[in-house]
Amino acid sequence: MQFEFSDEQAQFRDVVQRFCRDKSPAQTVRRIMETESGFDRDLWRALCGQLGVAGLHVAESSGGAGFGAVELGIVMEEFGRSLMPAPYLASVLATSALAELGESDARDALMADIAAADTIATLALDPQHGDPICRSVSADGGRLNGSVSAVLDARHADVVLIITADDARPTLHAANAGSDGLTSRPLRTMDRTRRLAELRFDGVVADRLGSLTNRQLKHVYDTALVALANESAGAAQALFDSTVEYVGMRVQFGRKIGSFQAIKHRLADLLVDVELARVAAYQAAAALAADEAVSATASLAKFTTSDACMNAAREAIQLRGGIGFTWENDTHLWYRRAKSSEVFLGTPAFHRERMIQEMTA
């Protein structure tokens, strides 16, 4: 299938882009990144208030803003471009899971609080490949036991959602951050703008929100992949653009280094990576929005974009030479994002394999 952005979607992108430029330039990213929590509630309130990003892609019938995966992709792409330091991906995971549930006061109340930025929510995932079912945590008698490493933004989440496997059907639980027996250990992430924490559940009392089918779990996972793919496409573009700008300015041997054909050709190759990654991300978002079978395309987009982004990050440092390896230079912030997005929700090889499985199923 083929798609174009609608005028509304193009305008929405402009709004998001302007917000990112104004509200989180690189120096802001560094400021927040260097705080202990890596989180700025005012920025998050602004994101929810002015852009309405939380629950953006969730249908109104499910308590969301009623936009779709394409708008989600637009936000993620722009956040990747600007390295927006906010718990948005965690919010996407949480709201996507909630959206699969039938209507209920509990769900609707939680969704409303999330959209209003009154509640920050995350969804614990199985660490290895990001499977939404956490097999390392069990629920019995409404109490959660076990531990799960690497939960996104768990440190500043007010509510932790977790899907356990022990009932007849996978079940979604909500635990309040403050609950007795719930302890969180912040992990030192390479990407300081994307925090993870290890959670321990010792008989934590949690709300049993409902159960999900495997199809629904897959949809939650594919949504996460599409979101991350669009973010990586944006990050790759930012790395590419800043590098083209740099080689057009940096002079060595009496000429701009961008005039050296070897560098010109490498940037041409890199542009192909970036462009193909972008269409993959767009196509996956469009397929998700159109409710097509999306798993193969979602995995394709995940590994295509993360490979392109990692490649762009390597070249961005290499073509800057020594200066690109310094802390002061911003390039490593995107390199760190690229490296962690490469493995988050599953490695490129894992998703190549998944794509083949989906295509031959």
Add this chain to the structure above:
Amino acid sequence: MQFEFSDEQAQFRDVVQRFCRDKSPAQTVRRIMETESGFDRDLWRALCGQLGVAGLHVAESSGGAGFGAVELGIVMEEFGRSLMPAPYLASVLATSALAELGESDARDALMADIAAADTIATLALDPQHGDPICRSVSADGGRLNGSVSAVLDARHADVVLIITADDARPTLHAANAGSDGLTSRPLRTMDRTRRLAELRFDGVVADRLGSLTNRQLKHVYDTALVALANESAGAAQALFDSTVEYVGMRVQFGRKIGSFQAIKHRLADLLVDVELARVAAYQAAAALAADEAVSATASLAKFTTSDACMNAAREAIQLRGGIGFTWENDTHLWYRRAKSSEVFLGTPAFHRERMIQEMTA
């Protein structure tokens, strides 16, 4: 371990190189390649008579010339460089298998005939990865039944050696090409300088020469890998050298295309491929000669050299542009060799896996 060629070995290489230059320049390769059999007995007699290549690497105690794997590597490298159209690799397979047997009149007579070029011998291999045991052929009561595809130079071999698995221990049999029930169907090989045929055995009477241990079978296989690796190193070098020469001569846009930095850098990268491939091939030959545990290194050399050779072949065509894609241009002869050596005796991926298995065994 580290090694240098001895003066004798260096002189031997010169002799082989001169022979290849004089006796099989590209036009000779094309002439023989275009014959139906792809084989020139006079050239083969000269190779055995003047260079003594047949049985070269086999110990005198086993009826060989008493040189080692390093000399074998030298011959294979030079033959790869010049695309020598002769059944030498088949002869290496056959003599390596014979060399593992204990002394016997049958073995010694056969080895002597092979060395004297009176007999051309080949060894049938299991097609998939070149395993010396042909499971598709069975021996009972001294009669061979079954068929095996892709036997090297089977069309002009006087004797076909084959190792069957059905006895308590793997057994080496020799069948005369003329035997009743032995039929051979020549296959159209992409590399017309390396012929293969499918053999059918219908109750073929064969000499049971003896049995081999798994260690011995592995040694035969590793020897084949080392031989092919050195051949590929030579072919890669030939492709590289001719390409450097071409870009230093071809003028476009008023300048030698070798003056374009993008091309200069790609050739620099390619030189790294070629140099690393060569040391891998040399190191594997030296380890084989020194009777060290060689399987991991043999597999390493196989995939490193065939990847480098394939890469060199691609670049050799690309940097020549249209002319490199023509039949008249010799580049495709080496491209065809590179492509078939890439998969012969197992793909690069197969040998990467084998190397890890050997290292973790």
Add this chain to the structure above:
Amino acid sequence: MSDATRDSLAASAAEVRDWLAANWDPELSLVEWRDRLADSGWGQPTWPAAFYGRGLGAREAAVVEQEFARIGAVGAATAGPRGLAAATLLEHGSDAQKKRYLRGILTGRDAWCQLFSEPGSGSDLAGATTRADRVQSQGEGQAGRAASQRWIVNGQKVWNTSAHHADYGILVARTDWEVPKHQGLSYFLIKMDQPGVEVRQLKQMNGHASFNEVFFTDAVVDHDDLVGELGQGWQIALTTLSYERSGFNRIRGGDRFEGRHGRVYREYERELEIANEPYTWYPQRAGRIDLLLERAAESGAIRDPAVRQDIATAIALQRCANWFSARGLARGPAGSIGKLAASRVARAGNQAHTVISGIEAMFEGDDSPLDGIVGEVLLSTPATSIAGGTDEIQKNIIAERILELPKEPRFDGGPFKDVPRN
């Protein structure tokens, strides 16, 4: 759409429908039928009425095509360089040239070939060294002087697909060696059937002979067959090339006429066959990604995890490349991005087919899997990154026109006679 437009479209539809009812006959010979098209102007309705067309707009032409399709009427000849010659003549040719050549192009009576590339100027097309020298014929100095001027052509062209059965060629030759290379070229129409023109087929490494070399030895061109002004050859060639990029020389399949019978169809199918002959290996050149999964299942390699990785890589690349083109992003310089993507797809296809086939990748022809298709893939993909502008040229275009990085220093700016060349 305004009512006026709608009415005029309806009018054209009615008019062509009536004309077809009166003239279409499947038992005519192809040339007889197309002579009617030429006389009526319905074969190329967008061409000027003065030159075998009706001067209609694109919308009307679409309506006409629908009417042809509805009753299965064969259209004008379009396949191959013929289309490029027509488009170029309509833009730059003299009225006399249009009169003389467009009819034969439309009816398919005349086949054409494109004589631009040379052995010494592949990537550097403007570096052509085939020369055309002006001579006066006997009648010198008398009346009809200009008309009696002729050009003598010497040199060599290559990489054209139809010279071996072409009646005419569009030729770019150097007429001035004292000026920079882009200014010294002129654009001619040359008759292929003459003593001074020799055509040899050129065999590729994959065994096909889709291209020709053309040798000129004192070949003759009338001055009347100079297109545009002397020295305008490069600008006019760019016109031809732009039409080539936008697919004016693509060949329409005959499948539209499935199950139709009649002499005109038989002759049309034959025409297509001849036109398509050089291109049978092009799908293999692109890597045949479409065959990977079924082929891997057949060979059993689908069970090998490393092979699955290679297949996934190839399929993903192809999908992205297709999406990229489908989104219409591949126009202008960005076309070079699509072309580089196609090269990656072809390479990945070659790689995947190799590991899927294993030892069977050593075979060619009947002994190669899928009736030789696999072998042909392995021997054809290298052409993808060369034909129609090498990857290196595409990267220059991207770097300089899209990324706006500094241009390469030029060493061929001066008078062409002083420019180094092989």
Add this chain to the structure above:
Amino acid sequence: MSDATRDSLAASAAEVRDWLAANWDPELSLVEWRDRLADSGWGQPTWPAAFYGRGLGAREAAVVEQEFARIGAVGAATAGPRGLAAATLLEHGSDAQKKRYLRGILTGRDAWCQLFSEPGSGSDLAGATTRADRVQSQGEGQAGRAASQRWIVNGQKVWNTSAHHADYGILVARTDWEVPKHQGLSYFLIKMDQPGVEVRQLKQMNGHASFNEVFFTDAVVDHDDLVGELGQGWQIALTTLSYERSGFNRIRGGDRFEGRHGRVYREYERELEIANEPYTWYPQRAGRIDLLLERAAESGAIRDPAVRQDIATAIALQRCANWFSARGLARGPAGSIGKLAASRVARAGNQAHTVISGIEAMFEGDDSPLDGIVGEVLLSTPATSIAGGTDEIQKNIIAERILELPKEPRFDGGPFKDVPRN
């Protein structure tokens, strides 16, 4: 080996053995001991007798080293740029300079740093813009004129590892802007402890701060500290760089003194620690291929066939790179081949460690596998293809010096003041 040589070697051995017997004392302070080495010449036996050495040949020196090793005697200070300064001074320095500086280098009393690279001239080392301007001090025109001349240095250097604790620096600065860039540089020895010199540590993306920026604001250099002739700076710098490439600044490990006790050893270990401090991450920078298999077994990723492919690729690359260097092929321009190979090894190591660790590759420091080694690998390998000459520079060297392809057109040939720069 001739009898004569054998005798002289035996003689040296005997001589140094006696001297060590009489002088070696592990309870001396490191400086006290090395003062004895400087006085006797046994610390740097290949240096001239006039300058703290004994003018011995390489063979004799080897024998002397053996004798030191036999009884575990600590040698002269060699670590770091100090060794480069010494080698350069011995080749290009004046006798006065040798007298003044070599002793402090040998005894380790003085630490040195290398002040070549600049923010604006990384790959283009000869494009240095740090300036040195000659001034007359008060005593102008009187006796001792030359001696009283001084140089005022302004500018910035970067990428040196020891400026923060160095007493002196070897400095390349521009003294003439009217001539082409290679001809306008001069080579100075500069005192680091002065008001005009400010050293700032420079933090890398992997969190380490191994390098310094050095800012010069009217820093002063005596004319006596000009090495060689004015304008010879580039040639002399090339000498320094060639010694750097052949490892004169490498640091010998202290492991030779395992289990030895005494004040001199304690102080020597401390000296090594300080010298090694900036380099703790260098093994990670190289990709830590040595850890792949054990790490994959530990994480369980060894069971993943795709991961095994990546591990095999990395291990194979490293073995080939090691074999290439071991065969002594990596000398001269071919050193660039080894350097490019090292970059590939580092990249492959990064890739393999990433897929082996999976989600754990998202961590750094204590939360990263192997006490943070994995995270440090992932954040350090990019330096391998940059430090000591970028891959791009290596490829130029290979293409032009090994393959002898045409050189890049130059745009910086004229007077340096007219050369474009940032």
